[in-house]
Every structure is written in C-alpha cells, then in structure tokens.
Amino acid sequence: MIEDIFLKWCIDLFMFFLIYLIVTMNLNFMYGYTGIPHFGISLSVAGGGYVTGALTGRILRWVYNVYPELDFMYENSKITKEINAHLANDPFVGIGVFLLIIVISLLINAGLGYIVSRPAIRLSGSYLIIVLIGMAEAMRIIGMNYYPLVGGTFWVHVPDVFNWMGDFRTEGFLMICMLFTLATFLLLQAMSTSPLGRVVKAVRENPTSAECVGKDVVGIRTKVIVLCSALTSIAGVLYGFYIHAVLSTSYTRSAWTFYPWLMFMVGGIGNNMGAVLGTFIFTTLRRLIIFFKHDIEIFVPFQVQWLEQIMTGVMLLLIIIFRPRGLLPEKPTKMRGLDYDRFHNELEEKGVKVPERDARENILQRLLRRLKV
Amino acid sequence: MIPLVKDALVYANCVTMMSIGFTLVYLISRIPNFAQSTFAVVGVYCTFSMVRIFEINPYMAMPLGFILGALLALLVYLGIVNTLMKYGAGPILLTISLLAIQQIFLAGVNIYADYVRNVIGVYSRGFMLRANDFRVGEYPGVLLVSSFTVIVVIVGMHFMLTRTQFGIAMRATVENAPLASVLGINIKRVSIISWMITGGLAGLAGTFLPLWFSSGPGSGGMLSTSVFAASVVGGLTNIYGAILGGYVISLLEVWGSYLLMRTFGLWIGAYRMLIPLALMSIILMYEPGGIASIIEKLRAKFSGSKRVREEESI
Numbered sequence: 001m002i003e004d005i006f007l008k009w010c011i012d013l014f015m016f017f018l019i020y021l022i023v024t025m026n027l028n029f030m031y032g033y034t035g036i037p038h039f040g041i042s043l044s045v046a047g048g049g050y051v052t053g054a055l056t057g058r059i060l061r062w063v064y065n066v067y068p069e070l071d072f073m074y075e076n077s078k079i080t081k082e083i084n085a086h087l088a089n090d091p092f093v094g095i096g097v098f099l100l101i102i103v104i105s106l107l108i109n110a111g112l113g114y115i116v117s118r119p120a121i122r123l124s125g126s127y128l129i130i131v132l133i134g135m136a137e138a139m140r141i142i143g144m145n146y147y148p149l150v151g152g153t154f155w156v157h158v159p160d161v162f163n164w165m166g167d168f169r170t171e172g173f174l175m176i177c178m179l180f181t182l183a184t185f186l187l188l189q190a191m192s193t194s195p196l197g198r199v200v201k202a203v204r205e206n207p208t209s210a211e212c213v214g215k216d217v218v219g220i221r222t223k224v225i226v227l228c229s230a231l232t233s234i235a236g237v238l239y240g241f242y243i244h245a246v247l248s249t250s251y252t253r254s255a256w257t258f259y260p261w262l263m264f265m266v267g268g269i270g271n272n273m274g275a276v277l278g279t280f281i282f283t284t285l286r287r288l289i290i291f292f293k294h295d296i297e298i299f300v301p302f303q304v305q306w307l308e309q310i311m312t313g314v315m316l317l318l319i320i321i322f323r324p325r326g327l328l329p330e331k332p333t334k335m336r337g338l339d340y341d342r343f344h345n346e347l348e349e350k351g352v353k354v355p356e357r358d359a360r361e362n363i364l365q366r367l368l369r370r371l372k373v
Numbered sequence: 374m375i376p377l378v379k380d381a382l383v384y385a386n387c388v389t390m391m392s393i394g395f396t397l398v399y400l401i402s403r404i405p406n407f408a409q410s411t412f413a414v415v416g417v418y419c420t421f422s423m424v425r426i427f428e429i430n431p432y433m434a435m436p437l438g439f440i441l442g443a444l445l446a447l448l449v450y451l452g453i454v455n456t457l458m459k460y461g462a463g464p465i466l467l468t469i470s471l472l473a474i475q476q477i478f479l480a481g482v483n484i485y486a487d488y489v490r491n492v493i494g495v496y497s498r499g500f501m502l503r504a505n506d507f508r509v510g511e512y513p514g515v516l517l518v519s520s521f522t523v524i525v526v527i528v529g530m531h532f533m534l535t536r537t538q539f540g541i542a543m544r545a546t547v548e549n550a551p552l553a554s555v556l557g558i559n560i561k562r563v564s565i566i567s568w569m570i571t572g573g574l575a576g577l578a579g580t581f582l583p584l585w586f587s588s589g590p591g592s593g594g595m596l597s598t599s600v601f602a603a604s605v606v607g608g609l610t611n612i613y614g615a616i617l618g619g620y621v622i623s624l625l626e627v628w629g630s631y632l633l634m635r636t637f638g639l640w641i642g643a644y645r646m647l648i649p650l651a652l653m654s655i656i657l658m659y660e661p662g663g664i665a666s667i668i669e670k671l672r673a674k675f676s677g678s679k680r681v682r683e684e685e686s687i
Contacts, residue, residue, distance in 0.1 A: 037465045039472070119654035123661055125464050126405045126609075130601045131657065133407075134650045137598060145643035254476055261469055302487030306480040313477035317453060320470050324462060 011170060013287045015242055018174075018181045020283055022235040023260045024267075024275045026228040029188050032270035032330070033197065034224045035204030037125065040116065040132030042256035043139045044229040046248075047112050048236020050143055051105040052158055053150035053246025057083065059097055060159050073151050080157035087163040094161035098241070105237050106230045113229025114222065121221050136257060143248030155247040158240050177238050184231055189272050200224060201270075254309065259286075262316045268326030273368070277328060286312075328368070379516050381627035383585045384599075386519040387413075389619030390526060390578040391596060392603035394571030396615035399604065400547045401567040402458075404467045408449055410593030410600065411478040412442040412572045416579020417588045418482060424505045424583075425495050431505050432518060434580045442576020443569040449474055450568040455561070483590050498589040506584045515584040522577065527616060534612065543567065595646075599623055602649035606656050608663030617664050622649050 023045060030036045057080060058072060066082045067075065087094050120131040143150055150156045165172040191197055200220060202210040207217045240246045259282065267278025286308070293304045300307070319326070391409060398406040416438035423434040453470050462470075486497040507514040534540040545553040546563045554560050582588050582596075599622055607618025630645040656663055 031465075037468070039468070119657045123657065126399070126403075126468070127605065127657060127661070129465075129468055130405055130605060131654065134598050134601060134653065137594070138647055138650055141644060141646055145640075258472060258476060261472075265469065301491045302484045306483045306487070309480035310477050313473040313480070316473040317470055320462065320466055320473075321456060321460065324460065324466060 009287065009291060011174060013283060015174060015177065016287065017280055017283045018177045019235050019239050019242070020260060020263065021181050021276060021279045022184050022238075023232055023256065024263045024279045025184060025188050025272055026232045027260050028264045028269070028272065028275045029192065029200075030224055030228045032264065032275075033192055033204065034200040034221060036221055036225060037129050038132055038225070038228075039129050039257060039261075040134075040136030040139075041232060041260060042251050042253055043116065043132075043136040044109050044113065044232035045236040045239070045256045046136075046139050046143060046251035047109040047229075048105045048233030049240045049246045049251060050150055050236075050248075051108055051233070052101055052237045052240035053156040054148075055104060056097060056101055056158050056161070056240075057156065059100070060087070060093070060161075063093060063097075073148060073156065076151065076157050080159050083159040084163050087159060087161060088166075089164060091164040094164055098161045102234060102237055105233045109233035110226045110230040113226040116229075117222055117225040121225070122218055133253070133257075136253065140248065140251055140253075143251065150246045150248050153249055155245045158244050158246060160244060161241065173242065177242075180234055180238065184234065185272060185276075187231075192272065259312070262312060262319075265316060265326060266319055268328035268330065270330035271328060274326050274328040274330075278326065377628065377631055379513065380585075381624050383516055383519055383581065384627055385620050385623035386523045387578040387581055388596065388599045388603055388623040389523055389616055390574045391600045392607065392615045392619040393526065393530065393612060394574040395600055395604045396607060396609055396612055397567050398571045399609050400612075401543070401564050402454060402467075404454070404464050404471065405601070406571065407468065407471045407597075408475040408478065409571060409575050410597035411475050411482070412445055412575035413579035413582065413596060414479065414482050414590060414593040415441050415445060416576040417582050417592050418485060419576070420502065420580045420583050421497065421500060421588075422489075424502050425497075425500070426489070426493065431502060431580075431584055432514075435518075435522075435577060438576035438580035439573040440576075442579070443573035445478070445576075446568045446572025447565065449572075450565060454568075455564075479590060479593070486590055499587055500583060500589065501585075501587045502583045503585060513585070515581050519581045522581075526574065530612060539563075539566070598646050599626060599649045602653040605653045606663050608665030610662070611665040614663055614665035621664070622652060625649075625652065 023041060026044075027038060027041050030038045030041075057076070060066075060083045061068070061072065061079055064083060064086045066086070067079055070079060072079065116132060116135040120128040144153050146152070160169075162169050162173050162176075192200075199210070199215055202215065203217050203220050211217050236251075263278040263282045264275045265278070266281060267276065268274025289304070289308050289311075296304050296307070391413060395406055395409055398404070398409070416434070419434040419438040419441060420431050423429055423437075424431050449471075453474060454467060457467055457470060489495050489497040503513070509517060532540075534544060542553070542558045543563050543566075545556070545558055546560055550560055578596075579592070582592055586592070600619075603618040603622040604615055605618070606622055607614030607616070609615075626645060626648045629648050630642055633641045660667055662669075
C-alpha cells in the first residue's frame with residue numbers, strides 16, 4: 001500500500017519534472033543564453049494547452065463521427081467518453097492525432113511568439129518585460145472568457161490518445177514525455193555549443209558590438225523567441241494529455257512563469273545542466289508540499305497554498321542575494337578539437353593576460369566533474 | 374452626469390495615481406516596479422477592514438492606506454532593492470526579485486482574507502462597498518474625494534519638482550545620478566522618498582477601489598496592465614506624461630469597451646483589458662518615447678527651433 005502510493009508519487013513527480021524541464025530549458029536558452037527576459041513564458045504553455053484542448057476532441061470526433069449533433073463544449077464529458085472507447089483499440093489514430101497536435105501547436109505557437117515579440121523586441125529590458133507580461137495575461141483572459149476555446153472558466157476534457165496501452169498507460173506516457181524532453185534537451189544543448197550558441201551569447205553580452213561585426217541582433221532575438229515559444233508549447237501539450245483536461249485558469253503567472261524562472265535561477269543561468277538540477281530540486285520540493293498539504297492545513301487558519309507562495313518567493317530572493325549565478329555557474333563554451341591548455345599557454349607566451357577560471361568549486365560541481373557530466 | 378463618466382473618472386483617478394508612482398520609480402531606479410499593484414491591494418483591504426470589521430467611515434482608510442503602502446515600499450527598497458544594487462545586480466535580477474516580492478505580499482493579503490473569513494467570519498473576497506459611501510446630490514463621494522486627491526497630488530508633485538530643493542535634487546538624480554552625488558545630493562535619501570511616495574500613492578489609490586468596483590485580492594492584477602500601459606504611453610521618462618497617459622488610457626479603456634459592447638454585444642466586455650495592451654503595443658511600435666516625445670516633437674516643429682530633446686536611450 002505504502003509502496004504503491006510512493007510509486008505513484010514518484011511517477012507524478014517525474015512527470016512534472018519532465019514537463020517543467022522543457023519550459024525551464026527554453027527559458028534558459030532565451031534568458032541565459034540570448035538575454036531576452038521572457039516574463040510571459042506562461043503564454044506559450046497556455047498556447048500549447050489551448051491547442052490540445054480545442055483541437056484533440058474535435059478532430060477525434062470528426063474521425064469517429066461521435067454524436068455530430070451535440071454541442072462539443074456542453075456535452076464534452078459524454079463525447080470524450082465515447083471517443084475514449086473508440087481509442088481503446090485504435091493505436092494508429094491515437095498516435096497520429098497526438099503527433100498532429102504537437103505539429104499544430106508548434107506552428108501556432110511559433111506564430112504567437114512572433115506576434116508578441118513584435119512590439120518591443122527592438123527595445124531593451126523593461127519595455128520588453130512589460131509587454132510580455134501583459135501579453136501572457138491577455139492570453140489567460142482570452143482562454144477564460146472565450147467559451148468555445150477551452151470551456152472558459154470550466155474545463156475541457158482531452159481524449160486519452162494512449163488509451164490502447166491499457167494498464168501500461170501511465171508508464172508508456174511517461175516514456176513518451178521522456179523522449180520529447182530528451183529531444184528538446186539535445187536540441188538546445190547542440191544549439192548552445194554550436195556557432196549559433198556563441199552568436200547568441202555575443203548578442204547577450206553586447207548587442208552593439210554584435211551588430212558592429214554584422215550580426216542581425218533583432219533578427220536573432222526574434223528567431224530565438226519564435227523557436228523557444230514553439231518548443232515550450234510542447235510542455236503545454238504534454239501537460240494537457242497528462243491530466244486529461246485543459247483548464248484555462250491553471251496557466252497562471254505564478255505557476256508557469258514565476259516557477260520556471262525560479263527553477264533555472266536556482267540551477268544556474270546559462271547552462272542546461274543547471275536547468276535540469278534546478279527543476280529537479282524545485283519540483284521535488286513542490287510535490288512534497290502538495291503531498292503533505294492536508295497535514296499542514298489543520299494547524300493554520302488559511303490555505304497552505306499561500307504559505308507555499310511565500311516560501312518560494314523568499315527562496316528566490318535568498319538565491320538572488322546569495323548565489324546570483326545559481327548552483328552551477330556558467331562555464332565558457334568548449335569548442336571541439338581545441339586544446340585549451342595549449343591555447344592558454346600560447347596566449348600567455350604572447351603576453352595576453354588570460355583571466356583565471358573560477359577556482360572555487362562547490363561539492364556538486366566536483367561531483368559532476370568526477371562523473372564527467 | 375451619466376454613469377459612464379463616473380465609472381471612467383474613478384478608474385482614471387486610481388490608474389493615474391499609480392502610474393505617477395510607477396514612472397517615478399522607473400525614473401529613479403530604472404526598474405519597472407511590479408510589486409506596486411500589491412500596495413494597491415493593501416489599500417483595498419484597509420478600506421475593507423474599516424467598513425466591515427471596525428464599521429467606521431471608509432475614508433478613515435486613506436491615511437492608513439497611504440502610510441502602510443509607504444512603509445511596505447520602504448521595506449522593499451531598503452531590504453531588497455538597495456541590497457541587491459549593492460551586490461551589483463542588474464535590472465533583470467531586480468525585476469525578478471520584485472515579482473517575488475509581489476507574490477509574497479499577495480500571499481500575505483490572501484492569508485489576511487482567509488483569516489478574516491475563517492476567524493472573524495466576514496466574507497472577504499469579491500466585495501463592493503458602494504453602499505457605505507456618502508453622496509452629494511447625484512455625485513458619489515468616491516468620485517469627489519478621489520478627484521480632489523488626484524488634483525492635490527498633481528499640484529503637490531508639480532510644486533515639489535519645480536519649487537523645492539528636494540524636487541530639484543530628484544530631477545538631478547534622474548538626469549545623472551553619479552554627477553548628482555558628486556554635487557552633494559544624497560541619492561539614497563532621494564530614492565527612499567521616491568519609493569515611499571510610490572507606495573503611498575498606490576495604497577491611496579487602492580483605498581478608493583472597493584467604494585466603486587468589485588474588489589478582492591485580484592484587484593491589483595486588474596489595475597496593473599492599465600498602469601503599465603499608462604506609464605509606457607506616457608513615455609516612462611516624464612511624470613507629466615504619466616498623468617496624461619493615465620487619463621488617456623483609462624478613459625479610452627472604459628469608453629472604448631462601452632462602445633464595443635454597444636456595437637458587438639456584452640460578451641466583448643470581458644476582453645476590456647486588451648485595449649490598454651493594444652494601445653501600448655501600437656505606441657511602442659511607432660513612437661517608443663510615448664506622449665512625452667510626441668509633444669516634444671510637436672513643440673519643436675511649431676516653435677521652429679532646431680533643438681529637439683535628445684532621445685532617451687531605451
């Protein structure tokens with residue numbers, strides 16, 4: 001019994017870890033590598049969720065011709081139940097629709113990313129932040145008020161496209177999520193160690209000088225926002241399929257903007273391993289709080305949720321004050337085929353002063369270095 | 374007076390008071406103060422407590438809201454912003470920390486609301502206190518008091534910025550902080566007072582909200598988009614721009630949504646928040662300097678002088 005609950009908790013934790021990891025890594029690529037302070041990342045997650053909620057059920061209803069006379073939103077439970085019965089022995093349609101939704105979500109969110117970045121991408125810092133926060137809020141308002149999209153402040157069921165897996169369903173979906181997260185990780189890692197990674201770092205460090213050597217700063221920023229918005233929306237899609245529903249009220253600023261920011265600030269800005277570490281620490285903490293919520297609730301005359309928000313806020317402030325670069329600070333990107341020690345020595349012989357590497361290592365870094373990560 | 378004008382004016386007064394503060398902090402510290410909307414929520418709950426718990430005149434909340442907002446802003450400035458600036462944090466880190474502070478304060482207000490409901494037994498979310506307001510003829514008290522307050526604030530700001538030594542010190546700090554400190558201006562004191570004014574004005578604006586609109590812990594979020602838009606449209610570089618931007622944005626928001634509702638039906642009213650956002654986007658795309666720079670350009674054009682104020686680097 002206890003083992004069973006623990007196993008379920010572990011799977012749930014791992015699911016959330018994977019979903020949040022996609023958001024965090026993309027955010028890290030946008031802010032950590034390119035220097036775009038994207039405070040409206042919940043917009044892309046919500047975008048993915050809305051695509052899932054609005055289209056999955058409708059496409060499948062059209063495929064199976066389930067109750068064509070009923071209103072999709074009002075009779076949602078009935079229609080979804082019927083669709084799920086069809087899906088239980090139809091793996092090809094299930095997988096096909098899942099992939100189709102991912103592709104549609106990528107396309108739509110790339111477009112959304114382009115639109116929201118337009119007003120302020122030329123301007124720096126504060127203006128961009130204000131606009132992006134406003135846009136994310138607008139997305140939420142639209143989802144909450146436009147009933148045919150995802151059912152307004154109610155929710156819309158998402159048909160279980162992996163219903164054919166039977167008892168193996170939870171583990172199977174976990175593996176699919178793992179594949180997507182791994183693909184995102186590898187893509188972003190490859191991008192950050194490629195010439196593109198060095199260009200975006202140049203854009204982050206000094207846009208003016210990047211422009212002087214012929215790099216199109218605005219173009220690069222736009223491309224990064226578009227790409228990362230599209231990739232982030234995968235998290236929204238997976239989240240929708242995981243909880244079998246899309247709830248417009250769940251895409252709040254604190255859940256999908258503030259927490260991912262907190263995660264990669266904890267882990268380390270400008271490196272993907274930091275994003276992984278931060279996301280792991282933080283999702284574990286949050287799942288633990290949620291698990292023990294009812295035990296705490298007896299002792300206080302208010303909802304534990306607020307306590308959690310205060311705790312996470314204070315945690316972020318402490319991290320910013322005491323470890324502004326996170327647990328795993330950024331290291332210079334290594335180019336393959338370059339002997340760094342020789343490079344270092346040659347530069348010193350020529351009399352060029354090479355800045356010392358950060359000599360202090362914390363325990364975790366040492367551990368990771370030993371493990372050759 | 375038709376109800377729409379009352380609606381628009383009360384809203385515009387609140388937004389303007391907050392956008393003055395937002396711009397002031399942006400000028401002094403160069404960061405958008407996202408925690409500001411929470412100071413307004415504190416003001417909202419001051420009025421709520423006065424009416425529902427202590428059962429006295431709602432306007433007794435005005436000084437309390439001002440003082441609480443100012444003290445919270447002082448706490449934020451000394452505890453977080455100043456500390457982080459000492460460690461050399463950039464504007465982005467400061468912005469994130471302000472978001473964290475916003476979350477902490479909002480959670481605090483929510484705890485208060487829960488506590489009031491569970492322990493004292495008073496319903497504490499989504500309340501409207503119009504019935505507790507006084508009336509002069511057909512004018513509701515909150516309209517008169519808030520308009521009067523805004524006029525006092527604007528005149529006071531103008532007087533302070535142009536006539537007093539402190540205002541001159543403030544303007545010098547805005548223009549060039551290091552140079553100002555060389556001339557013996559205490560920048561820290563200027564910053565502290567600006568932050569306190571900001572917090573106080575937001576708290577004050579918050580005390581008026583529940584007397585006309587349905588309010589709760591979410592009221593700050595409702596206002597914040599309009600406040601950002603007002604400040605950006607005003608130019609973010611000019612207090613007078615913020616005043617103008619506040620009135621332009623909120624009047625357009627209220628009347629625009631009314632016109633749209635009459636044309637397309639009531640459902641469009643829910644998307645009212647998109648109006649300031651759209652206006653802000655348009656302004657940023659075509660004239661990032663906002664109203665302030667438009668007026669400056671027009672003045673240069675008509676007076677025939679070649680001198681155009683140098684573009685603020687944004």
